[in-house]
Amino acid sequence: MKLSFTQYTLSLKHTFTIATSSRSTTPVMLVEFEHEGIVGYGEASMPPYLGESHETAARFLANVNLEKYESPFLLERILHDIDSLESGNHAAKAAVDIALHDWLGKKLDQPWYRIWGLDLSEIPFTSYTIGIDTPDIVRTKTEEAEAYRVLKVKLGGENDKEMINSIRDVTDKPLRVDANQGWTDRSNALKMIEWLALRNVEIIEQPMPKGQIEDMMWLKEKSPLPLIADESVARLSDIVMAASGFHGINIKLMKCTGLREAHKMILLARSLGLKVMLGCMTETSCAISAAAQLSPLVDWTDLDGSALISNDLFRGASLHNGKMMPSSAPGIGVERIEAII
């Protein structure tokens, strides 16, 4: 059982600005797991504000020893051991998880959505993300997003209403708002949410900083729109606490260490009556296709990561009628291609 990895840098089509940062590339680590002549692909996407990098991922992955296991089918134990190696390194851990799932699915000759017993007709519309920008660029990006039925808007900056008005100048599509912890005063946050509720906004992601739990409990009581935890929920163990301040959670493979834990998080969230969104970082079609396998289980997907880059290395899940549909290929359903630059 052999694990290898290569660093790569994604080029973003547009410089990407959220409430706290701005950038035009994303470092990723591509992972291959080979055993019995089958290769499984995985990926770690590491936006710099989350603390992982090419260096941390390379160091972590070099310490992953899969040769001591009898079979990749010992997935629970392998992933538990890898998670116990060190805290953090969530994206690097996800890369191994995705590669092992790809291998297992190929070995079983089925895509994971079938192994999990899921129905592709239940996949919801995915959103396309528009970062914080000038009114002209916001209007251009909105027009570029024609193939999408829903847009996601990054707010939490100085010009939130201007952003929304710029978009509403060109489209009436439903919007999902991600404040990225940008609103620090709960009364102002509520006023903003009430204003947004009148403008065909479906949900609000992470309105306030993750430390402001009591403010979120107050806001949840009063909000006319569902509030979704993003920064407040990385992993399975964060969900029970978040249930008091949010109506739902946004699960991302790079936050939660991969498909195995993401699947468990969906089941736990459902058991607690929470809604579920499935999100991503800027990623190649490798990690996006992995996430797409789980998407029949969720209420909202935001799987535009591969659409935001100009140098994808995989072909896999693709947009059909506004939904990010997995391919019918086994595993995570991808094939490696040459970068189109």
Added chain:
Amino acid sequence: MKLSFTQYTLSLKHTFTIATSSRSTTPVMLVEFEHEGIVGYGEASMPPYLGESHETAARFLANVNLEKYESPFLLERILHDIDSLESGNHAAKAAVDIALHDWLGKKLDQPWYRIWGLDLSEIPFTSYTIGIDTPDIVRTKTEEAEAYRVLKVKLGGENDKEMINSIRDVTDKPLRVDANQGWTDRSNALKMIEWLALRNVEIIEQPMPKGQIEDMMWLKEKSPLPLIADESVARLSDIVMAASGFHGINIKLMKCTGLREAHKMILLARSLGLKVMLGCMTETSCAISAAAQLSPLVDWTDLDGSALISNDLFRGASLHNGKMMPSSAPGIGVERIEAII
């Protein structure tokens, strides 16, 4: 896709007495699911005190129409639809769930413990159940249980201490006690548990009636032994409530509608910090082998159902060093045999 079913009656080796009833047979319904030349086996076991019977199962199963589905891989939707047909009928629903899992595992050419990524070395010891009886018969049964490392004792009758003393006359093996809701006064229950804790008892199952939630919260605070919910938890939706009064839950396929929900229940219980026991009814090796697939995920198994009957119809999971080990065959890991009567 074809579902067929046949009624059958299990003969118990010993007349079986618990706090509330006594009997020497158990009605079961055997189910076969056939598609693409592969046959999946399932079973409903219906101890009479749970309200299902040959008649109710036949009526329910006759209404299950699988032909409208494109593929058995649409498992989540199929099982959701079957569950929505009617309330109750948990064992009949489990029979379909088990047969579909057996089919899918055979199609994937792997046993479910491998598809779920589990490690057989994590399977705990199973217990062998001794019903309420006279001291002489209790001693005989204890001696018959030589191959088991742990015994389960049914209490909640008039002679609880006498039962324990009879067993302790012949063995020092660890005991698990199932009171089957038999203790109605919380102070007496606590005194009994304290007495049992001095006699190498590991856990106490369902000490008090399921309606006495506040008494269970009181008892959980004070009990020196882990308290496990049995009658208090049938399905996924019962778990959150039970967490306040119990340290763990006993999951049985016949209570929870099958492997799909049982797997989710284990994940939810773990997320809430609960211990998990995996139990059974008197069943053939069909349903026992299905449950055994999940057993690496739990703390205690009580999978003696097929050992308690004299006319098994399947060969599958079997006892090795005190553990009920699944076979390596695909699906639920069983083959049909002639009844040995």
